[in-house]
Amino acid sequence: MSTAPQGAETASSGASRHDRRRTRTRQALIDAAREFLATRGNLDISIQEITDAADVGFGSFYNHFPTKDDLLQAAIEDALEEHADMLDRHTAHFQDAATVFAASLRVTIRLADSHPQIAGILSRTGMRYLNSDRGLAPRALRDITRAVTDGQFDATTPPLALAITGGSLLGLIHLRLEHPELWTPDTPERFTEQLLVGFGMPRGLARATARKPLPDLTTGPISGP
Amino acid sequence: MSTAPQGAETASSGASRHDRRRTRTRQALIDAAREFLATRGNLDISIQEITDAADVGFGSFYNHFPTKDDLLQAAIEDALEEHADMLDRHTAHFQDAATVFAASLRVTIRLADSHPQIAGILSRTGMRYLNSDRGLAPRALRDITRAVTDGQFDATTPPLALAITGGSLLGLIHLRLEHPELWTPDTPERFTEQLLVGFGMPRGLARATARKPLPDLTTGPISGP
Numbered sequence: 001m002s003t004a005p006q007g008a009e010t011a012s013s014g015a016s017r018h019d020r021r022r023t024r025t026r027q028a029l030i031d032a033a034r035e036f037l038a039t040r041g042n043l044d045i046s047i048q049e050i051t052d053a054a055d056v057g058f059g060s061f062y063n064h065f066p067t068k069d070d071l072l073q074a075a076i077e078d079a080l081e082e083h084a085d086m087l088d089r090h091t092a093h094f095q096d097a098a099t100v101f102a103a104s105l106r107v108t109i110r111l112a113d114s115h116p117q118i119a120g121i122l123s124r125t126g127m128r129y130l131n132s133d134r135g136l137a138p139r140a141l142r143d144i145t146r147a148v149t150d151g152q153f154d155a156t157t158p159p160l161a162l163a164i165t166g167g168s169l170l171g172l173i174h175l176r177l178e179h180p181e182l183w184t185p186d187t188p189e190r191f192t193e194q195l196l197v198g199f200g201m202p203r204g205l206a207r208a209t210a211r212k213p214l215p216d217l218t219t220g221p222i223s224g225p
Numbered sequence: 226m227s228t229a230p231q232g233a234e235t236a237s238s239g240a241s242r243h244d245r246r247r248t249r250t251r252q253a254l255i256d257a258a259r260e261f262l263a264t265r266g267n268l269d270i271s272i273q274e275i276t277d278a279a280d281v282g283f284g285s286f287y288n289h290f291p292t293k294d295d296l297l298q299a300a301i302e303d304a305l306e307e308h309a310d311m312l313d314r315h316t317a318h319f320q321d322a323a324t325v326f327a328a329s330l331r332v333t334i335r336l337a338d339s340h341p342q343i344a345g346i347l348s349r350t351g352m353r354y355l356n357s358d359r360g361l362a363p364r365a366l367r368d369i370t371r372a373v374t375d376g377q378f379d380a381t382t383p384p385l386a387l388a389i390t391g392g393s394l395l396g397l398i399h400l401r402l403e404h405p406e407l408w409t410p411d412t413p414e415r416f417t418e419q420l421l422v423g424f425g426m427p428r429g430l431a432r433a434t435a436r437k438p439l440p441d442l443t444t445g446p447i448s449g450p
Contacts, residue, residue, distance in 0.1 A: 127352060127399055156415075159407045163400035164393045164416065171392015174352055175385065182384045190381075191389065198423035 026064045028054040033075035038120030045072075079121045080135035083111070087139055090215055097146035098153065098201065102192050102209050104143065108136055108169055109188040110214075112176040123173045130166040131159075140165055147199070154200030161199060168195065251289045253279040258300035263345030270297075304346045305360035308336070312364055315440055322371035323378065323426065327417050327434050329368065333361055333394055334413040335439075337401040348398045355391040356384075365390055372424070379425030386424060393420065 032054035036045045047068050051058045065071040091103045111119040122129075130137060144161045147153040153161070172191055176183055189210045196206035257279035261270045272293050276283045290296040316328045336344040347354075355362060369386045372378040378386070397416055401408055414435045421431035 123352070127348070127395060130396055130399055131403065157407060157409075157412075159404060160397075160400065160412065160416070163396040164419070165396075167396015167399065168389045168393035170352060171355055171388040171390075171395070172385075174355055174392065175388035178356065179384060182382060184382075187385065191385070194389070194423040198419040 022063075025054075025056050025060060028056055029061065029064060029071055030075045030078050033071050034079055034117060034121060037072065037075055037079075037125060038117040040124075076121060076125060076129070077134060079118050080129065080132060082115075083108070083118055083122075083135045084139070086115075087136060094212070096152065097143045097150055098196065099209055099212060101140060101143035101147060102196060103212065103214060104136060104139055105165070105169065105192045105195065106188045106210070106214055109172060109176070109191065112173055116177075119173050119177065123170060123177055126166070126170045126173075130163055136169075137162060137166060144199075152201065156199065164198075165195065247288075250279075250281050250285060253281055254286065254289055254296055255300045255303050258296050259304055259342060259346060262297065262300055262304075262350060263342040265349075301346060301350060301354070302359060304343050305354065305357065307340075308333070308343055308347075308360045309364070311340075312361060319437070321377065322368045322375055323421065324434055324437060326365060326368035326372060327421060328437065328439060329361060329364055330390070330394065330417045330420065331413045331435070331439055334397060334401070334416065337398055341402075344398050344402065348395060348402055351391070351395045351398075355388055361394075362387065362391060369424075377426065381424065389423075390420065 029050060032050050033045070035053065036050065045068070047061055048058055050068075050071065051061050061071075065074065087104050087107055090107050091100045094100045094103055108122075111122070129135065132138070141158055141162050144153065144156075144158045144165070148155060148158065168191075172187075176187075192210035193203075193206045196209060197203055201209065254275060257275050258270070260278065261275065270293070272286055273283055275293075275296065276286050286296075290299065312329050312332055315332050316325045319325045319328055333347075336347070354360065357363070366383055366387050369378065369381075369383045369390070373380060373383065393416075397412075401412075417435035418428075418431045421434060422428055426434065
């Protein structure tokens with residue numbers, strides 16, 4: 001997920017090794033916390049369990065994070081950043097706001113298959129991140145606002161539309177994780193179409209907008225590395 | 226919330242008093258837990274804090290609940306039952322499924338004003354109750370299924386529609402509690418209209434269905450006691 005800090009190569013070899021080890025330890029803690037968040041939520045994780053899973057000493061935890069909550073917060077932000085990177089890479093080639101919005105929803109829904117850990121974290125902790133300045137929320141708010149300005153969506157309060165978008169997405173991801181037997185391959189597109197219609201798009205246009213080709217999310221974007 | 230058990234009057238006076246006290250203590254614990262759930266979620270409540278708030282002895286907790294989680298579960302079910310009673314009382318006089326569904330949504334959204342404690346509990350713990358057999362979920366599933374059968378909604382998978390409904394409702398309640406400045410008096414009706422349109426209802430009919438008169442939820446149903 002993370003790499004050695006810029007400029008480490010030019011530092012003295014000792015400091016550089018120290019920095020790299022420090023970065024590795026921090027990321028190991030974050031990775032372990034992400035896995036706990038995805039599978040158990042943040043209800044009952046102990047620092048000891050996290051350091052055991054990360055294979056680092058209990059005491060070194062406090063070299064990186066003042067409290068468990070600081071680590072959990074960093075882990076959620078790490079997952080949201082990874083999600084944001086995916087959204088940006090996979091929607092950059094679309095022109096209009098409604099199509100970018102629709103593609104972002106579909107990429108997010110498909111996380112349950114392409115990146116189940118991130119989907120689990122969103123499902124278990126997501127409601128608090130509906131108004132986050134990271135991940136999907138700021139991007140969806142940008143796209144909804146533009147789609148209203150451009151006349152693609154009816155006039156609406158964008159934060160209201162964002163709350164509906166985010167909440168229903170979380171409900172859908174929850175359904176996907178808890179009741180996979182109710183899922184069909186086109187559920188993401190039917191959901192997206194329904195949301196676009198709710199925002200005022202004509203049914204036929206919504207159906208087409210929700211079905212534009214998307215890349216295979218497990219390998220990379222349609223064009224470019 | 227709760228009354229003495231049926232038949233207590235005919236029991237011996239001592240047993241009756243004991244039963245009543247036992248019921249009162251149990252309900253005091255549930256009421257205290259509900260308040261904690263609404264304001265803090267269930268992250269970090271101790272049994273000591275709950276018994277202090279309920280004004281009962283620490284030891285008597287275990288006469289009623291084996292663990293803290295059992296109490297929290299009972300408290301959530303108590304809130305969901307109260308919500309269910311409101312839904313049944315305030316929607317019984319409507320005939321068609323889509324109108325019952327719409328009224329249920331609006332009653333639920335207005336909880337933030339009429340019953341903020343229940344709204345807080347839903348907002349903080351709600352995602353896990355999207356498929357609950359209590360509260361809104363089973364009623365909304367019933368109404369969606371009927372509305373599809375009656376041709377009011379497009380053919381859809383009712384559990385998918387329920388996940389969208391429940392998730393977006395939670396997102397909306399979250400917005401109401403965290404960003405009241407974005408709220409207008411008709412936000413519940415605009416939200417409901419949007420959801421109905423998403424489920425395939427024509428815009429004009431959805432607007433009318435989402436705006437049928439509702440009782441003042443703080444006083445009681447339109448007709449009845």
